[in-house]
Amino acid sequence: MSLAVPNSPLKVDEIQGRGRGMVASRPLKAGQIILRDSPILLYAALPFSTQSLSSSSSALASSSCFCYHCFRTLPPSLQGDSSSPTVLCPSCPHHHFCSVACLSKAQISTHSLWLCQALSHLQANSQLLEQSLERQVQARFLIAAYNLANVSPSDFQILLSLQGSSDDDTIATAQFLHPLISSLCSLSSVNPHNGFSLELTSVLLAKDKLNAFGLMQPFSEDDDQRSVRAYGIYPYASFFNHDCLPNACRFDYVDGGLPGDIHNTDFIIRMIHDVPEGREICLSYFPVNENYSSRQKRLLEDYGFNCNCDRCNVESNWSDNDSVVEDNAEFQEEVMDEDQYENEAMVASDSDNNPQGDSNDFPHAYFFLKYMCDRTNCGGTLAPLPPHGDTPPNVMECNVCGKLKSDDDLDTDEGQDEVPMED
Numbered sequence: 001m002s003l004a005v006p007n008s009p010l011k012v013d014e015i016q017g018r019g020r021g022m023v024a025s026r027p028l029k030a031g032q033i034i035l036r037d038s039p040i041l042l043y044a045a046l047p048f049s050t051q052s053l054s055s056s057s058s059a060l061a062s063s064s065c066f067c068y069h070c071f072r073t074l075p076p077s078l079q080g081d082s083s084s085p086t087v088l089c090p091s092c093p094h095h096h097f098c099s100v101a102c103l104s105k106a107q108i109s110t111h112s113l114w115l116c117q118a119l120s121h122l123q124a125n126s127q128l129l130e131q132s133l134e135r136q137v138q139a140r141f142l143i144a145a146y147n148l149a150n151v152s153p154s155d156f157q158i159l160l161s162l163q164g165s166s167d168d169d170t171i172a173t174a175q176f177l178h179p180l181i182s183s184l185c186s187l188s189s190v191n192p193h194n195g196f197s198l199e200l201t202s203v204l205l206a207k208d209k210l211n212a213f214g215l216m217q218p219f220s221e222d223d224d225q226r227s228v229r230a231y232g233i234y235p236y237a238s239f240f241n242h243d244c245l246p247n248a249c250r251f252d253y254v255d256g257g258l259p260g261d262i263h264n265t266d267f268i269i270r271m272i273h274d275v276p277e278g279r280e281i282c283l284s285y286f287p288v289n290e291n292y293s294s295r296q297k298r299l300l301e302d303y304g305f306n307c308n309c310d311r312c313n314v315e316s317n318w319s320d321n322d323s324v325v326e327d328n329a330e331f332q333e334e335v336m337d338e339d340q341y342e343n344e345a346m347v348a349s350d351s352d353n354n355p356q357g358d359s360n361d362f363p364h365a366y367f368f369l370k371y372m373c374d375r376t377n378c379g380g381t382l383a384p385l386p387p388h389g390d391t392p393p394n395v396m397e398c399n400v401c402g403k404l405k406s407d408d409d410l411d412t413d414e415g416q417d418e419v420p421m422e423d
């Protein structure tokens, strides 16, 4: 049975072999915004301790200073500055907020007294501090999830309705983390959740594993290991299935907007190219430039399925050394001679990303040429700006580095028509 998505041209449908998925309920245009989604839960991707972590994680932990409610980067003058008591949590020395407004909102939601005390206790727990970054961040998730059960029971039910069931992995993690969380229950008169149990903890970890999205630190060309600043659970975005050649991609602008406006953590999902009504809309769960074996491994280990999308079917016959990115230069020369590729409608036709049909050895090269960001260490996907008002036509935006690029670059020398980036 279909479920309409509010304020969106999408519906949630059952897709054979994939569970629920997002489907276009009318034809969609390149660049069109098809969903704005606000998180029901956000938690920092930081460890509780910087000891025994890799140097890049330690650098992140000590240098990153963001508001613990809206997750915007704090201005340097506020970072760790004890002379700004109005933006420090009054109950602990660890958490900073960008404004009194954010602190006030946090105290009745994301930073309740119980959550604050729970995090402070974990900060001093030597057993947890010896654990991997992943496990320490999972502890943060559990605290945030049990806090959600208190402050917004309806959102907690939404979290429970997302895909994900206990498995050996989440049970093992729950067996370690649940006793720690149990010991925090008596910290406040507010009980974390009536159904608090080892089983529930394991189920929650499974929901997190399949549905959490990373909000990344700002892009830098010098950094090939971009860190995650925070993770979020987005109730509608969680319905998108994966495709290694997606037809939509997500944008977030965490450091954007005005302080106090909490929509900075919203996701905006935009169409990469046109699709007809009834087509499933998919995101890629990671950068599209990963090779076949690494994609298959990640999808199986992290999401529990073998991908058999069109691209995987083609690339399964390639050797690991074959790379679409390297072969792209060769393909680009061929494309320049062929007018057929200029027609956007062809890209959006039934063979979505495959204007040449399956007879070509390298059918998806057009996608990489047109929709993959070529900036060093970026790996982002380009989608046209939303089609309206005075927006210049044919301008593509990268969803990782924010670079704007004219679509006309396809027909010119590389980079010639780049559009200057705006802040």
Ligand SMILES: C[S@@+](CC[C@H](N)C(=O)[O-])C[C@H]1O[C@@H](n2cnc3c(N)ncnc32)[C@H](O)[C@@H]1O
Binding pocket: 017, 018, 019, 020, 021, 162, 163, 210, 211, 238, 239, 240, 241, 242, 243, 302, 303, 304, 305, 306, 307, 308
């Ligand atoms: C974030 S959820 C997506 C929505 C989910 N299908 C549902 O019913 O709620 C991720 C899960 O969807 C399924 N999934 C996503 N993409 C898939 C694909 N291309 N093929 C098969 N299963 C897929 C996997 O079970 C994966 O763990």
